[in-house]
Amino acid sequence: MKGMKTTIAAVAALFAAGAAQAEPVKVGMITTLSGGGAGLGIDARDGFMLAVKQANNPDLQVVIEDDQRKPDVAVQLADKMIQQEKVDVLTGIIWSNLAMAVVPSAVAQDKLYLSVNAAPSQLAGKGCNANYFSVSYQNDNLHEAAGGYASSAGYKNAFILAPNYPAGKDSLAGFKRFFMGDVAEEIYTKLGQTDYAAEIAQIRASGADSVFFFLPGGMGIAFMKQYAQSGVNIPLIGPAFSMDQGILGAVGDDAIGFKNTSNWSKDIDNATNKAFVETFQAEYGRLPSLYAAYGFDTANLLLSAMGKASISDKEAFRDALRAADFSSVRGKFVFGPNQHPIQDIYVREVVKEGDVLTNKIVGIALSDHADAYASECSM
């Protein structure tokens, strides 16, 4: 009898709370938590879970699994989450090759996918999908901004290098799309390469006036250290991935002064961002990286949609996501027609604050920048 009463009370409470919150939402997060690229996934997860914790919404459940940076593992996890855990929303993938393995099939099964990082060009143009939202950027964006910055800084002859894999090719294409000068030489390095002596020797001999490099994670650490040791002093430019918060500590003071382009920085001046940086630091004892910022925004976007629509009405829920009615750490946040953000991209410089290396904004590279593929998307 007592059980009956509580049930009735609970049902009444649900009705009182309104139909929108009645439906619990289950999120499956697949991200890289072990192996060489773990720092990135851990940051994205911690940012996401910080927002979840702050919202304290009992209707939001999150299941987290480690993809080990392997496409086959990611596909298995996605199948398990969709079929067994019956999640409504998937998120969390860091690497573009894993995203290409998981996203097309997940959205075809009518699951929502919110990207916290990877956003390959294939999913932004002809392959766009109403169930796929990129909260971070489109892959080319930060590289395009770097190209634009290099031109405006007066560089005429750039030496460019990136790993030989799809995102590396997107990167150099993006840089060249906005760079007005000449390309002295274009080099693709092996993915996961750690010794860059041969490339640095070519840079030394090239006569270029600037070097653009996209080498995320450990590759960037190795390149930066060896570049500093080599005595070559041609200025370096890169996207934020080459100089994010997780890498700086390992590169050390050699990174100071390095210019990089990013759509997020810890000194973007708005109340949400300030609170995010402070609470993240208090919770985890380190500064957030841009991956953490994307994770935080993704969770808040999802929570904002949950407040407006019920997940069982997919169309209404997608509309609620499209409205992007949440307070972003990036300040303003708007989705373009292919559900990728239209946003400002900043130029940052690596500085030392006390004992900690971090980035500070020194200018805007591109404002209200949309991606190059939106026109190919018909939705």
Place this chain on the structure above:
Amino acid sequence: MFSLFLEQLLNSLQSGLMLFLMASGLTLVFGVMGLINLAHGSLYMVGAFACAAVAAWTGSFWLGLVASLMAAALAGVLVEMLIIRRLYNRDHLDQVLATFALILVFSEGTRWIFGSFPLFLSVPDILTGTVVLPGALEYPIFRLAIIIAGLVVAVGLFLLIGKTRLGVRIRAGEADRGMIAALGVNIDQLYTVVFALGAALAGLAGAFVGTTQSVQVGMGEPVLILAFVVIVIGGIGSIKGALIGSLLVGFTDTMGRFLLPHAFATFLDPSSATAVGSALASMLIYIVMALVLFLRPSGLFGTEA
């Protein structure tokens, strides 16, 4: 152009010598004990982390270097006495499984202690900067120091194996394990010493390479694969083969990355020359390995099986 070519030759030599530090331990352990040790890359990682941690704690790179040798050798001794010793009489599949498990244990253990983010390790002040070599070639002092250190270790290793009593035992162990045990050599002790020696060399390589690259969990596996390529090319069990194989792999890899895109550019347009050249460059050492295996199935200096 000449000085660029010379610089690439020095780079080849440097990467070859670092590979030799890894490959010599791997080939010794295989030659003397008949053991395939996949966890050799983990010992390299232990060396790098020990160097980074001690250098950060004491502020001295040199203490870090000593720590890397000691930590890797100690890890080697522990692993040999606790686990590897039980595997000598098992077949290679069991050894591969057990040492693969050790990779996982070392990786997650390191993550547990040091976290997932890469550690900082930098060149000591005395070795920063560049020197100008003949031919107006500017070359980093640290890379030059690594080349010299690598040569010293290589010579030391050849003297140890060729001229000392321990070396005689190691060579005898390679030739006939059963017989030297019957002659009264303490075979357990010999195995532990050889394993610790190999581990210390891997740890030293980890410390050197960690200084120019990133000290992170999982850094050992790519190097392990290269080291296996080296000992297959050189002939399994042969120190001389490991040296020649290392230099060959270092030279092929560096020069391939440097020259192939240029070679293709003579008859292809620049962007496809870059794509084809760099794709082929990353396969080149495996092509060399396949060629060597085709012409000499037991490697350049391997004994016929």
